[in-house]
Amino acid sequence: MGFVFSKIFKKLFGSSNSFNIHIVGLQNAGKTTILYQYNLGKVIETTPTLGSNMEEVNHKNVKLKVWDLGGQKSIREVWDNYFLESDAVIYVVDSTDKSKEDESMEEFQKLLKNELLKNAVFLIFANKQDIEGAMTADLIAEKYKLSDIKTHQWHIQACSAVKNTGLGEGLDWVVDKILEKNK
Ligand code: G3D
Numbered sequence: 001m002g003f004v005f006s007k008i009f010k011k012l013f014g015s016s017n018s019f020n021i022h023i024v025g026l027q028n029a030g031k032t033t034i035l036y037q038y039n040l041g042k043v044i045e046t047t048p049t050l051g052s053n054m055e056e057v058n059h060k061n062v063k064l065k066v067w068d069l070g071g072q073k074s075i076r077e078v079w080d081n082y083f084l085e086s087d088a089v090i091y092v093v094d095s096t097d098k099s100k101e102d103e104s105m106e107e108f109q110k111l112l113k114n115e116l117l118k119n120a121v122f123l124i125f126a127n128k129q130d131i132e133g134a135m136t137a138d139l140i141a142e143k144y145k146l147s148d149i150k151t152h153q154w155h156i157q158a159c160s161a162v163k164n165t166g167l168g169e170g171l172d173w174v175v176d177k178i179l180e181k182n183k
Helices: 002-013 031-037 049-051 072-082 097-113 137-144 167-181
Strands: 019-024 056-058 062-067 087-095 121-127 154-158
Touching: 002 137, 019 031, 019 167, 049 154, 056 121, 062 137, 087 097, 097 121, 121 167, 154 167
Parallel strands: 019 062, 019 087, 087 121, 121 154
Antiparallel strands: 056 062
């Protein structure tokens, strides 16, 4: 994965722009595990006012910001400041957690409607595919009504953060779309 990611960064590094990718989703969806698999687990900057809800990693021209959504509604307004200039949202779904399905779908819809994210492309990771009984990416696409999205480019990718499957493919899609948009 480190190799895949460094190849991707090389692609991005050729550009004079800096890019912001937000990894978001409910707590426990697998965001931190994904970040570690991308070999960027060393969190070099945190935002104390937001506590553990946000981690930021700067790597060459790419800023990766990792967010927990849900359960922290009181500070939600503050988050908007950090969504400024987002190039891509990676939305992580725990494909095994049916109890938080509605909350996750609600948060996803809010992100789609967020003015600050109007130029962002959306990658949805259907994570935890290694667990038996996990919802498939197709089923999640149907539940989240992805085919109704007309405002953003989107893509859903089945993955397992612990087994390290699907993560490279997903990020490849994100990078290609960002580069296309910034040609
Ligand atoms: P978060 O950053 O979105 O809050 P984490 O989520 O990355 O901290 O992951 C939450 C828990 O889910 C962790 O387990 C982690 O190991 C597990 N997890 C993440 N991705 C996967 C996956 O693809 N498959 C499986 N089986 N587990 C996954 P713990 O036990 O440490 O809380």
